[in-house]
Amino acid sequence: MKRKLFAILIALMWLALPLTALRYAQVWDQLPARMATHFGANGQPNGWMPRATSLYFGLGLTAFVLIIFTIITVILLKQKAQPDTASFALLGFFYFMTGFTFYVNNSIIEHNLTGNPITVAPFMLAVPVAIVLFVVIYMRAQRGEALPNSQVLAEETHDAKGFSILFLALAALEFAIAVSIPVPGVRVAMSLIGVLFLLIAAHAWDGFHYRFTPAGLEISTLGLRLRSIPQSQIAKYRPEKWMALRGYGIRGLGNTRAYVWCNNVVHITTLEGEVFLGTNDPARTVRDLDTMKQYAHS
Numbered sequence: 001m002k003r004k005l006f007a008i009l010i011a012l013m014w015l016a017l018p019l020t021a022l023r024y025a026q027v028w029d030q031l032p033a034r035m036a037t038h039f040g041a042n043g044q045p046n047g048w049m050p051r052a053t054s055l056y057f058g059l060g061l062t063a064f065v066l067i068i069f070t071i072i073t074v075i076l077l078k079q080k081a082q083p084d085t086a087s088f089a090l091l092g093f094f095y096f097m098t099g100f101t102f103y104v105n106n107s108i109i110e111h112n113l114t115g116n117p118i119t120v121a122p123f124m125l126a127v128p129v130a131i132v133l134f135v136v137i138y139m140r141a142q143r144g145e146a147l148p149n150s151q152v153l154a155e156e157t158h159d160a161k162g163f164s165i166l167f168l169a170l171a172a173l174e175f176a177i178a179v180s181i182p183v184p185g186v187r188v189a190m191s192l193i194g195v196l197f198l199l200i201a202a203h204a205w206d207g208f209h210y211r212f213t214p215a216g217l218e219i220s221t222l223g224l225r226l227r228s229i230p231q232s233q234i235a236k237y238r239p240e241k242w243m244a245l246r247g248y249g250i251r252g253l254g255n256t257r258a259y260v261w262c263n264n265v266v267h268i269t270t271l272e273g274e275v276f277l278g279t280n281d282p283a284r285t286v287r288d289l290d291t292m293k294q295y296a297h298s
Contacts, residue, residue, distance in 0.1 A: 006083040009091055010073050016098045017062050020105050024055050027113060035112045044117055058105040065101050069094040072253065079254030086141030087254070093134045096126070121185025128192040139250065142257060142272070144228040147215040153295060154288040158278045159207025160261035163248065167204060171197035200249070208259045210277060210285070212292045217268075219259055219277070226250070227257065229270055237268040237289050239282035251276075 024031075028051075035054045038047025049057070073094065076087055083091075100123050107118045174194030178187045203221055211218040216230040242258075242265045251258040255273025258265070266285045268275040279285040 002082045003077065006073075006077055006087065006091065009095075010070060010077075013069065013091075013095060013098055014066055016102050017059065017066060020058055020062050020102060021055075023106055023109060024058070027109060031109070031112055035108065037108055039111075039118050045111070054108065058108070062098075062101050062105065065098060069098065076253045079256070084141055086138045089134050089137040089141075090253075093130055096130050100127070119185075121183060121189060124186055124189030125192065128189065128196055131196065139224075139226060142227065142255075143225060144230070146225065147213060147218055147228045147230065150213045150215050152211060152213055153291050154210075154212040156210040156212075156279065156281075156285060156288065157207045158210070158259070158261060158280065160204045160248070163261060164201045164205035167197045167201035171195075171201060203249075204261065207261065208278065210288075212288045214292065214295045217289070217292065226259065227275070229268070229275065231292055233271045234289070234293070235269045235271060237266055237286065239286060240265050240267045240276075242276065242278065248278075 031051050033051055034048050035051050036045030036047070037049050037054050037057070038045065040046050073087075073091055076090070077083065103123060104118075104120070107120070110116060111118055171194045174190050174197060178190035178194065181187045181190060206222050208226075209220045211220070214231070216228060216232075217234070218225060219227040219229075242260055242263045244263065246258070248261050251260065252274075256276075257273070258276035258278070260276055260278030262278050262280060264280065264282050265276040265278050266282055266289070268277065268289070277285060
């Protein structure tokens with residue numbers, strides 16, 4: 001039942017494309033031959049294009065967004081027997097971003113009909129909030145039950161000071177831009193994005209913490225438990241290379257999760273899916289997993 005509902009919701013997301021075309025068609029004869037299509041932070045136009053080009057660009061942008069979102073959700077659907085809460089949260093986030101794309105296209109039409117400035121502040125304020133909500137739901141998914149307290153066999157930390165400095169610079173840039181923007185709503189939105197970058201910087205600096213006990217493996221960051229894997233669920237593991245194109249940080253869809261800041265990982269196959277542990281010393285991580293398994297069997 002959940003799979004069918006998820007598939008229907010994926011298909012319904014594509015209504016944004018004909019709705020955008022319909023909105024243009026409704027007022028086509030009222031639109032100027034040359035439309036304002038690019039706007040500054042104050043909502044005033046600073047770029048124009050022909051009416052037909054505006055239509056094609058709006059449809060193309062919407063189609064591009066929908067194609068990317070559909071590919072991701074279809075892959076997710078194929079990986080899981082039943083979509084979980086995180087899957088629906090991701091789909092909800094995609095609906096939000098699709099709605100934002102439709103809102104921008106419609107706002108461009110309204111400006112060219114009425115001359116009213118475009119207002120994107122409400123959506124810009126909602127974007128970081130939506131990101132935080134999705135991340136919270138995503139991080140809670142597949143966490144598993146907390147492991148019982150037991151002897152710590154080994155501990156490792158996998159951090160990324162370089163990424164942390166990069167995100168600190170991005171946060172400083174966001175705050176500098178926010179200060180220079182005269183529109184209060186946009187200024188607050190940019191500041192919130194800057195705060196998000198600060199949180200990412202703190203996470204990269206602190207890194208992923210791996211705690212190996214006879215009961216299993218616990219993964220955490222900033223004092224928050226991300227994942228608990230009972231040792232009885234670990235089927236096998238091996239060191240691998242991680243491609244940069246797959247991204248860094250907390251990654252993964254469906255039954256796959258990765259906690260990685262570098263190009264070396266230990267790939268753990270569990271009874272519930274795949275887990276990738278980023279590590280600067282794969283041999284040590286494998287050795288700690290061996291110790292955990294051997295201790296449990298002794």
